[in-house]
Amino acid sequence: MTSPAPLTFTARVIKAGVAEGEALVSADPIGFLGGVDGQTGIVTERDHPLAGTCVAGKVLVFPTGKGSTVGSYVLYQLAAEGLAPAAIINAESEPIVAVGAIIAEIPMVDQVPIGAIRTGDRVCIEGATVTVSRGADHTR
Amino acid sequence: MGMNTNKVRNADEEDVMRLTAEEQGWLAGEAGPALRRAMEIVTALGTIYGARRLIPVESVQISGVSYRNIGDAGLDFLCRWADEGARVRVPTTLNPTAMDMVSWQTQGLDPDFAAKQRQVVAAFARMGVGKGVPLPTCTPYLIGNRPLPGAHIAWAESSAVAFANSVLGARTNREGGPGAIAAALTGRTGAYGLHLEEHRRATLRVKVDAVLDTISDYSALGALIGRTAQKAVPLFVNLPLEADDPLYEEKLKALGAAMAATGAVALYHVASLTPEATSSDLLTADCACWCIDDLTEGYAMLSDDIERIDLVWIGCPHASLVELAQLTERVAGRRLQVPMWITCARPIRDLAVDSGLVGKIEAAGGQVFADACMAIAPVRNLGFQAVATPSAKGAYYLRNLANVAARFGTLDQCLAAAETGHWPSMGRDA
Numbered sequence: 001m002t003s004p005a006p007l008t009f010t011a012r013v014i015k016a017g018v019a020e021g022e023a024l025v026s027a028d029p030i031g032f033l034g035g036v037d038g039q040t041g042i043v044t045e046r047d048h049p050l051a052g053t054c055v056a057g058k059v060l061v062f063p064t065g066k067g068s069t070v071g072s073y074v075l076y077q078l079a080a081e082g083l084a085p086a087a088i089i090n091a092e093s094e095p096i097v098a099v100g101a102i103i104a105e106i107p108m109v110d111q112v113p114i115g116a117i118r119t120g121d122r123v124c125i126e127g128a129t130v131t132v133s134r135g136a137d138h139t140r
Numbered sequence: 141m142g143m144n145t146n147k148v149r150n151a152d153e154e155d156v157m158r159l160t161a162e163e164q165g166w167l168a169g170e171a172g173p174a175l176r177r178a179m180e181i182v183t184a185l186g187t188i189y190g191a192r193r194l195i196p197v198e199s200v201q202i203s204g205v206s207y208r209n210i211g212d213a214g215l216d217f218l219c220r221w222a223d224e225g226a227r228v229r230v231p232t233t234l235n236p237t238a239m240d241m242v243s244w245q246t247q248g249l250d251p252d253f254a255a256k257q258r259q260v261v262a263a264f265a266r267m268g269v270g271k272g273v274p275l276p277t278c279t280p281y282l283i284g285n286r287p288l289p290g291a292h293i294a295w296a297e298s299s300a301v302a303f304a305n306s307v308l309g310a311r312t313n314r315e316g317g318p319g320a321i322a323a324a325l326t327g328r329t330g331a332y333g334l335h336l337e338e339h340r341r342a343t344l345r346v347k348v349d350a351v352l353d354t355i356s357d358y359s360a361l362g363a364l365i366g367r368t369a370q371k372a373v374p375l376f377v378n379l380p381l382e383a384d385d386p387l388y389e390e391k392l393k394a395l396g397a398a399m400a401a402t403g404a405v406a407l408y409h410v411a412s413l414t415p416e417a418t419s420s421d422l423l424t425a426d427c428a429c430w431c432i433d434d435l436t437e438g439y440a441m442l443s444d445d446i447e448r449i450d451l452v453w454i455g456c457p458h459a460s461l462v463e464l465a466q467l468t469e470r471v472a473g474r475r476l477q478v479p480m481w482i483t484c485a486r487p488i489r490d491l492a493v494d495s496g497l498v499g500k501i502e503a504a505g506g507q508v509f510a511d512a513c514m515a516i517a518p519v520r521n522l523g524f525q526a527v528a529t530p531s532a533k534g535a536y537y538l539r540n541l542a543n544v545a546a547r548f549g550t551l552d553q554c555l556a557a558a559e560t561g562h563w564p565s566m567g568r569d570a
Contacts, residue, residue, distance in 0.1 A: 012187065014178065014184050014187070014188070015184065038213060042516075045422060055186035057513065067205070069316045069317060070204070070210060070211075070214070070319070072207055072316070072318055073210055073213040073214040073217060074213065076213050076214075076216075076217045077211075077212075077216075080213065092303075093184075093188050094188065095185055095319060096316070098184045098185065099181055099184070099185075099187060099318045099319060102177065102178065102180045102184060103181075103182050103217055103318060103461065133201055135432060
């Protein structure tokens with residue numbers, strides 16, 4: 001059985017770069033200060049859809065950021081600990097996560113229809129081009 | 141679904157920011173990694189907010205200075221940026237720290253914490269903030285960073301943003317910490333938001349029928365308006381304030397700070413007083429109209445139901461020399477039983493020492509600290525759990541950031557609490 005053809009999106013670049021990884025998708029916004037542990041990469045916000053999940057190495061997909069502006073430094077801390085997401089995809093970017101991605105050197109794009117991406121998809125980001133592949137065992 | 145390509149937008153057609161050749165070079169890293177990162181931040185923020193170009197800024201105010209807030213990650217990042225050669229291009233001032241940089245031991249700060257806080261300030265000094273000698277304050281406009289009307293600036297610190305836009309007529313958005321640093325390193329910010337004339341008109345008309353007298357009354361009014369106005373641009377009419385009021389700037393400083401704390405107000409106008417309130421078409425056509433005839437809720441909304449007070453904090457935003465003089469008169473002859481800390485910029489404190497004000501405040505039992513802000517200090521670790529303040533912004537952040545109980549009231553109430561250790565049960569004084 002063949003895999004479905006990959007989806008391709010042209011995104012808006014927030015932090016230019018090349019990255020590839022497995023998608024980790026949250027339907028809810030993420031606030032990094034108090035929401036993600038900077039020393040473990042685990043989402044700690046109670047009742048968050050990703051609570052208990054580690055963001056390290058994932059292509060982290062969520063609608064937008066929220067919460068304290070100090071959250072930018074949590075992304076920097078994750079990168080310093082080697083636990084940063086491989087890339088960040090937002091529906092609509094806001095300054096906290098954008099600045100965090102830049103200072104942590106995490107490739108980031110926005111203006112992507114994130115509803116089309118599922119956790120476990122293979123996502124490749126090259127500048128403004130986002131390619132999403134899905135294994136044959138997932139029905140589209 | 142059969143579709144295998146889904147172009148949602150074409151990056152070549154819209155939202156593209158035009159950069160000068162010099163700016164493009166900085167973004168490409170031709171002037172080193174520090175400036176590249178700064179340009180990445182400035183252009184990303186401009187992109188997010190729809191700027192088509194960057195504009196030069198005349199000055200910058202940086203926030204995100206308290207070690208308690210930014211932690212080791214923030215300190216590490218600032219040191220790395222400074223190591224990479226980050227240097228400011230325009231006059232840049234620094235927000236308050238968590239402690240008096242000289243008298244932190246008197247305040248009871250932990251030496252390890254103090255060492256980290258000093259490293260944060262040292263990183264900014266290496267970047268050339270304050271010409272290498274940062275004088276941390278949230279009132280840079282009282283110590284020489286005072287933009288002229290129409291000047292484009294990039295300020296963080298929400299109370300200073302409100303003052304610069306509204307009282308001075310300068311133009312700035314509410315910058316964040318790293319965003320402000322990036323503006324200082326590039327001397328640029330995106331041309332969006334309040335830098336553009338069309339976003340500076342009033343979207344909310346506030347008629348004030350309440351009796352306003354003291355500085356804290358203006359703070360209470362601001363708390364009420366900010367809570368509901370959020371990002372609106374209010375126009376105040378019927379405000380009982382004259383340009384020759386000896387506390388003119390202090391009252392407007394308090395009003396703007398409160399609106400920027402309980403809401404996200406960055407600009408307001410006062411009819412026939414503030415620089416941009418002269419135009420006849422100042423109000424947008426679809427503006428909302430409010431009337432405020434009582435301040436009771438403004439005081440109550442930021443007060444915990446506590447009776448014992450173990451610290452009185454005055455100087456949020458940092459006190460001016462006029463406020464220190466007023467306070468000196470009020471504490472003369474009193475004997476304060478609980479600590480009363482007044483915070484201000486160091487040059488203001490130096491002037492107050494020279495003119496004898498600090499000596500008189502200390503004689504009554506108060507202390508005047510420079511550089512510091514209690515809202516971002518480790519207040520609980522200093523042994524305080526219940527703080528009284530005549531500042532709505534102070535009370536808001538004491539409760540939400542410092543995690544202590546707070547009372548917001550008039551200066552009279554706060555001084556009574558300092559004398560007795562108990563919040564006075566009387567109603568609000570006029």
